[in-house]
Structures are given as C-alpha cells and as structure tokens.
Amino acid sequence: MSLDLIVRGGTLVTPDGLRRADLGVSGGQIVDISPEIAAAGETLDASGLHIFPGVVDAHVHFNEPGRTHWEGFETGSRALVAGGGTSFLDMPLNSSPPVLGRAEFEAKRALGQQKSLVDFGLWGGLTPLNLDRLEELAEAGVVAFKAFMSHSGLEEFPAADDLTLLEGMRVAARHGLVVGAHAESDGLTRGLAEQVRAGGRTGVRDYLSSRPVVAELEAVGRALLFAEETGAALHLVHLSSGRAVALAYEAKQRGVDVSIETCPHYLHFTDEDVERVGAALKCAPPLRSGAVQEELWAELLAGHVDTVGSDHSPAPPDLKTSDDFFALWGGISGVQSTLNVLLSDGHAARGLPLEAVAALSALNPARRFGLAHKGRLEVGADADLALVKLDETFTLTELHDRWQQNPFAGEAYRGRVLHTLSRGHTVYHGGHFGPPRRARLLRPRS
Structure with a gap:
C-alpha cells in the first residue's frame, strides 16, 4: 500500500x-x-x-470584501497557519457590506475560496435589518448567526434589540444553528460612556471604566434567558470575566444549550497592559484587572470554558491613532497567537493539560459548529x-497579518x-x- x-x-x-x-x-x-x-x-x-489538531478559530474578522485594506483572506489565513491554524469561521462584519443575506454570503464565499490558504466557514448577521432574511442565510450555508447586544461600531450592523434577538433565536432553533452573542449591555455601556465623556474624560482608564464586568453579566443573563425560552443553541463570544463564565456554566448545568468562548488576549494581558501598550489592546469587552483575569483562568482550568477564539479584528493605523481613546477602532490582532498563549500561559505556567489545549482550540469549536472531519486526530478526520x-x-x-499592529509581538x-x-x-x-x-x-x- x-x-x-x-x-x-x-x-x-x-x-x-x-x-x-x-x-x-x-x-x-x-x-x-x-x-x-x-x-x-x-x-x-x-x-x-x-x-496537535490544527487550530479551528471560530472567531475572526478578515473583513473581505470591502475592507480588505484592514485585513483579508490571504493575509489573515497566512497569520492563522503560522500559528498552527487550519480552519476559521469568519464573522459577518467588518466586511462591507456585512453578510446579512444570500448575495453577501455568496460574494464572500467566492473570495474566500479564491484567496484563503485553508478551509473556512461564514457567520451570518442577526440584526434588526435582516430578521426576514435569516432563512435564506440558513439555506445558503452559514455556520451560525452573530448578534451584538451593544453597539458594534458600524452603523450597517446595528445591535439586536431584545425582540430581534428573541425572534432570531427562534429561527436559529428551527434550523439547528447556533446564535453567537456579543454580550454587553447597550444601556449600561452607552450610558456610562456618555457620562465620562461629558466630563471631558477620554483616556484609557475612562474607556475601561465605561464597560464594567456588570455590563457583561447583565447581557449574559438576558441571552441565557432567551436561549432557555427558545431552545436555541447559544455561543457566548469573548467572555472576559470568570463571573460571566460561571453564570453561563451554571445555566449549562441546568440544561441550557450554551457554549462559552474566551480569547487569548483576556488570558494574557490585563488592564495595566492597555495603559502600557495603548490602541493595539483596545477591545470590547475590555481587558480586565489581574484579579479578574485569575478568576477567568480558574474557570478555564476547571473545564468551564469550551473554546478559545482569537477575535482577530485589525484596522489600519489611522483608525488606531487618536488622543480620544473612545474614538479608536476597537479590535486586537491575535490570530497567530492562540496556540502560543494556551501552551505558555496555560500549559507551561498553570499546568493546563495538553489534551485541554487541543480541545479548547480545535475539538470543541469543530463540534459546536458542526464541522465534520475537523478538529481531531483520528482515522477519517x-x-x-x-x-x-x-x-x-x-x-x-x-508576523504575517496585514498591519502587524500585534500586541503579542515581542x-x-x-x-x-x-x-x-x-x-x-x-x-x-x-x-x-x-x-x-x-x-x-x-x-x-x-
């Protein structure tokens, strides 16, 4: 043979x-x-x-078409494979137009198949603008629907109000698809930001204080309630605090179909690093204190986190330059570093078993999103x-991403x-x- x-x-x-x-x-x-x-x-x-099974990164923003000058399938997938990644799921924003219907899906699919180094899937959007188009997205082949519970930063991708999120979950449940939720309270984050900015406070610490852990907890609780009510599969993206993970894990224990994601930057950096590094570490939810980070690690080490995705979201330098920290584009370039963080901060520093590293980075995301033949080392995969x-x-x-404004460098x-x-x-x-x-x-x- x-x-x-x-x-x-x-x-x-x-x-x-x-x-x-x-x-x-x-x-x-x-x-x-x-x-x-x-x-x-x-x-x-x-x-x-x-x-290891190749990393399955279920949370990237490669921004093509429309914002390929931010990143693209070619440069994004290069950075991914340099970090041991072999497949990715691309978010419906920040491409322009966002993936809110079949036509946008097909345009993005064609470019991905032409330019990506590896296999990929596409998320579809769940917004008030396209609630009536979710069926066509499901038929087109999206892997999941993505909803923001706070402002996304882009007017063409508005936050899902409660009714939109509830009805979108009903559609997703009928099709057996996952709903991914950016869980931060729009009321709290918007109101707190207005308060601090009205006082002329626009620095790093002012931004961090405008998006506290309680804003994450409130939205997580609401998303879990809607998932329990509709029977939808919920994926809580980029949870930044151990308390949010614990809240979601408790719901899972009582039967809610929920999976829990965090990101390498929440595991590796703290709020003090944001003050030191600046714009390259702005994200939402923001980086937390060392104490909150340790609580997050404790939940991960206890097996309560399902997946680690990079939430790779780069932007050109001009969008990362301002004296007003609120005005900077929020997004971290980290698609090349997921495995490195889990092996260094997790396995080497905290005793995270290698089997858990493989599960968090490959097996679990492949299973959650129904990616047959991905994420495992076995015959037939x-x-x-x-x-x-x-x-x-x-x-x-x-580094291999387009702009290389990567806080993990060095x-x-x-x-x-x-x-x-x-x-x-x-x-x-x-x-x-x-x-x-x-x-x-x-x-x-x-």
Whole structure:
C-alpha cells in the first residue's frame, strides 16, 4: 500500500491522552494511526514534536470584501497557519457590506475560496435589518448567526434589540444553528460612556471604566434567558470575566444549550497592559484587572470554558491613532497567537493539560459548529495538523497579518509551531507558505 504522506514519530495530542504514533494520510484525510506504518509514501519526520489538531478559530474578522485594506483572506489565513491554524469561521462584519443575506454570503464565499490558504466557514448577521432574511442565510450555508447586544461600531450592523434577538433565536432553533452573542449591555455601556465623556474624560482608564464586568453579566443573563425560552443553541463570544463564565456554566448545568468562548488576549494581558501598550489592546469587552483575569483562568482550568477564539479584528493605523481613546477602532490582532498563549500561559505556567489545549482550540469549536472531519486526530478526520516543538521558548517577531499592529509581538512564548498541514498539504513551514489551493467552504453538519 502507498500513502500520500506519512508523518512519522510524533507525539499525538488526543482527547484520550498523548501517544507516540505514525499518521498515514491519503486523499487529504487521516487513514491510519499506528505505532509504525510500514507503507510507502512521502515522509515527514515529526520526531521530538507534538502533533496537535490544527487550530479551528471560530472567531475572526478578515473583513473581505470591502475592507480588505484592514485585513483579508490571504493575509489573515497566512497569520492563522503560522500559528498552527487550519480552519476559521469568519464573522459577518467588518466586511462591507456585512453578510446579512444570500448575495453577501455568496460574494464572500467566492473570495474566500479564491484567496484563503485553508478551509473556512461564514457567520451570518442577526440584526434588526435582516430578521426576514435569516432563512435564506440558513439555506445558503452559514455556520451560525452573530448578534451584538451593544453597539458594534458600524452603523450597517446595528445591535439586536431584545425582540430581534428573541425572534432570531427562534429561527436559529428551527434550523439547528447556533446564535453567537456579543454580550454587553447597550444601556449600561452607552450610558456610562456618555457620562465620562461629558466630563471631558477620554483616556484609557475612562474607556475601561465605561464597560464594567456588570455590563457583561447583565447581557449574559438576558441571552441565557432567551436561549432557555427558545431552545436555541447559544455561543457566548469573548467572555472576559470568570463571573460571566460561571453564570453561563451554571445555566449549562441546568440544561441550557450554551457554549462559552474566551480569547487569548483576556488570558494574557490585563488592564495595566492597555495603559502600557495603548490602541493595539483596545477591545470590547475590555481587558480586565489581574484579579479578574485569575478568576477567568480558574474557570478555564476547571473545564468551564469550551473554546478559545482569537477575535482577530485589525484596522489600519489611522483608525488606531487618536488622543480620544473612545474614538479608536476597537479590535486586537491575535490570530497567530492562540496556540502560543494556551501552551505558555496555560500549559507551561498553570499546568493546563495538553489534551485541554487541543480541545479548547480545535475539538470543541469543530463540534459546536458542526464541522465534520475537523478538529481531531483520528482515522477519517481531515489531516489538519500543527507540529509543535513544545520545549522551545521563542520571542514572537515574525508576523504575517496585514498591519502587524500585534500586541503579542515581542512577547516570549513556549511551543514553536514548525509545520502546519491542511488536508495533508503543507501550508506553513519555517516561515514559508505552501502553494495556493482552492479552499473548501465549511457548512454545519451533525
């Protein structure tokens, strides 16, 4: 028997633990996992390396079409694969126009298949502008619907009022699709921002104080109530506090269909870093204090967080330059760093098991969004692999996103990604990228 590729001698990171084995690949899929594969075929030596399922980043903003000068499928996917990523789910904003109907979906799909280095899926929007178009988005193949419970920053993607969110969840439940919610209270964040700005206060600390943890907790509680009422599957994106995770996890324990996401920047940086770094660390919800961060880590280590997504959301330098911190575009460039943070701050610093790293970054997001054949190392799965030298410490200097205003740059991490394969083909190796191939559109499947 001959195989397309044999990855020899690596340590596989699986839900059942670590095992040294060879991987046999044919037709883009894993077809054999054995202590030693005797078949012929091209060989990739993985001795001394850990093999993770490629990162499935369920939360990126690659902004194409319309704002490709912010980021794009080509540069965004390059940064993703350099960090061990092999698939992503792109948000319906900040592309222009946003994905609010079938036509916008098809335009984005065509560009993604032309330019992306790896397979991808597309979120659809849930706003007051397109409640009557959710059915066509479901039929087109969106992986989920995204709603903001506070101002998104873009007038063309308004926040979902309570009725819109409730009715949108009913539609999603009928189609078996997930609703992702940016859970911050619009009333609280808007009112607090108006208060501090009216007093002429526009600095970093003023912005941080305008989006307190209680604004997150209020919106999380409301979203959970709507999900429980409608039977919808809810995905709470980028939770920034342990209290919000605990609130959602308690609801999950009583039967609410909810999954919980946090981001690398909430795990790695604190509010003090925002004062030090500035615009590159502005986001919503904002970064929290060290004490709140430790509470978030405690929830993650207890197994109460399901996924870690980058929420990669870059912008050109002119949108990141102002004396008014409120006026700066809010978004962090971090698609290249998810695995590094989980391995360094999690595994090396806090004892997070490698199996949990793989689950948070690959297995769980693939399962939650119905991505068949993704996120796991087993026979029948796509050969999406990240080969990592776990004991190597390095400083992140080589960036691949468009603007490279990356707050993770210059930080020291443990666990260097040496090689990334998508469906058995090399897409990244030692700073170089594989030849372009037509990316597959991922649709939700049970």
